[in-house]
Amino acid sequence: MAASNRWSSLFLSAVLFSSAQTLSATTDIIDSDMNFRSQESVQPIAREASASTADHSKYEILEGPFNNGPEVTRACLSCHTEAGKHFMKSIHWTWEYTHPTTGQKLGKKSIVNNFCTNARGNEGMCAQCHAGYGWKDDSFDFTNQNNIDCLVCHDRTGDYYKTPPTKGNKACSIMFEGKKPIYLVKVAQNIGLPGRENCGGCHFYGGGGDGVKHGDLDSSLKQPSKELDVHMDAKGLNFSCTKCHVSNKHLWAGSRYSVIAKDTKGTGQPGIRRDVATCESCHGLSPHPGETLAGIKLNQHVERVACQTCHIPTIARGGVATKTDWDWRTAGKTIDGEGYKEKAYTQGNGEHRATYKSIKGSFKYGENLVPHYAWFDGQMIYTTIDTEFDPDSGPVEINRFNGSAADDKSRIWPFKRMHTVQPYDKGNNTLVYMHLWGDDDDAYWGNYDFGNAIRVGMEKNGIAYSGEFDFVDTYSHWPITHMVAPKEDALSCDECHAKQSRLKNIEGVYIPGRDSSRWLDIIGLLAIAGTLFGVVGHGAVRILNRKGGQS
């Protein structure tokens, strides 16, 4: 495949797509779905030289032997005495988040999304991305520090992986068989600050596969080119995630439940900004060169337009597709009683993606996608399991947000918008928890019966269920902030300041080039045409009269 600057242009995506198709003919079919961090290809990503004053390979306690993860954790905590207490407050441990302004109880422990719909009750599968050991069900002890999995984030060998806490139905568990054993001593002696592959092991695969959920987070960011991400550029700045997602006592900056949609503090005093992941905390509030006219204008845009809007021209542009559409209604088809997959989408890097899975339904994908743009005040409001909605009043917004031109704290932000048709409780007009994972007769994955899966999913979480389900259209919105392009690839003014504007749906603001008064234009052009016509007529009459006079 051609030069790395191919990502720089929207127009090249078509070329890229066709070259990828040719390539796929000679490549073995790789299933990049649902393999999560057990992918074999994980290599530790170079980080900046460690400034640590300790060499962990020299500690006696890390010589083992270790029979299991918790034994390693005990060894870690014997020196890092406060780390356990700190970590237990982190969302990576609690999976709980109480929204500071709306008070809504969010986090994976409770929310319903429009991908696999609910982690709650399916911890046997989903908690493979919980930074702990053995969360199978409600009996998990959240107060036991030894249950913390330090290695999943701090492993620097690339050999460490997690599999689902329980086996599940054989339709699924087959995916996690035949993995190489983990040498815990080697891993424990080679720990360090997290690299992109550590965070990416879960965050690149959210929603059930590579790039599925976010659109701006996928495995292409493990070793990205400069064109794909100017900050994470493997041959350049090579930022780790924590370069921006700064932490304090194992709490990270950069929540997408409560986003800082407009940072008004900028860089602050030297060294004090360790609390936010905003662009402004490094680049300041006037990031464009102030000595040029364009720079001054762009600096004024910062007031109302998020940096991401111009500096992330498209999403899913690293050769990994993101899911844009999911239809649960078609799920459950079998061949000879067995579930199956159809892989009709080939993404930029040549891998094939499932367009149908018996366990999930039908999917559509997108690459090099132009995001959805909207005013955003940073605060996400969720349709939670107990939120009633009217299924006839258009798609249900899994998460919605406020924001407007009139609100000083809002800016125009880019989003990935996910559309799904998913089950809901027809009697109560609420979303549902489904029992998807389990080696039993009710789990949807393996039995393919929505009725049973919903009934059990609701029952085991103590949620009232009317007994009747149907399907409803839903949207979810994912604020876009990664895959920042080099400045040469930022959007040109014409992308927004034109009749065919990317911001054609943005209201409450007059955008020169996009907006005009139709009537004023008609009157103005008529006045010009009328004047031209008038002078031509006036002149013609003069010439005719002169000739007439001469004769």
Added chain:
Amino acid sequence: MNRRRVLLFSRFERFWHWSQMVLIFLLLLSGFNIHGFYHVLDFRGAVEWHTMAAIALGVLWIFAIFWHLTTGTWRHYVPTTRGLWQVARYYAYGIFKGERHPYHKAYWRKHNPLQALTYLALKLLLFPAIWISGLAYLFAGFWNGAGESLMWVALVHTAAAFAIAVFIIAHIYLLTAGHSFVQHVMPMIDGFDEVDLTPEEEAYLEQDVPNQIK
């Protein structure tokens, strides 16, 4: 009364006129490009040309206003009804009959009454409208005019631009009225035009500034 060729348009006035012409054309062309009527330049290029031309015109205007005030030439634009009707009648009727232009320039009245009135309206209404709206537009970022309020600024600015375009068409056409086009344009090139002089004016010019009278 003697009709003589007199230096009516000083070097600065001619420089002002022609550089203003170039800048206004640049402003109109780049302005309607920004407006989206055509895409000869990209948006950024059009905004840069438009702004630079506006700044240049602003500087020119500061000098021009100073010049009008210090030289007293502002008095050419004081409106008068004397001869107004005759000129209007001429453009509407007499011009078709091949009549001669009824107005003759005087040393302190180089525009005909209709022309003076038009320029005055241009200077007092249209130009302030385009300047005030233009500056508000340019500095929208400083008064937080990104919302709907910018729409009104843009409407005024666009309307004024249309009016100026209309003025320019009429202005150029009227160069063909009365004398020939070249005869109309020449004074703005070499500065000399035929003027009815009083004996006192003639004597003054010949005595004190002989190079300004032919």
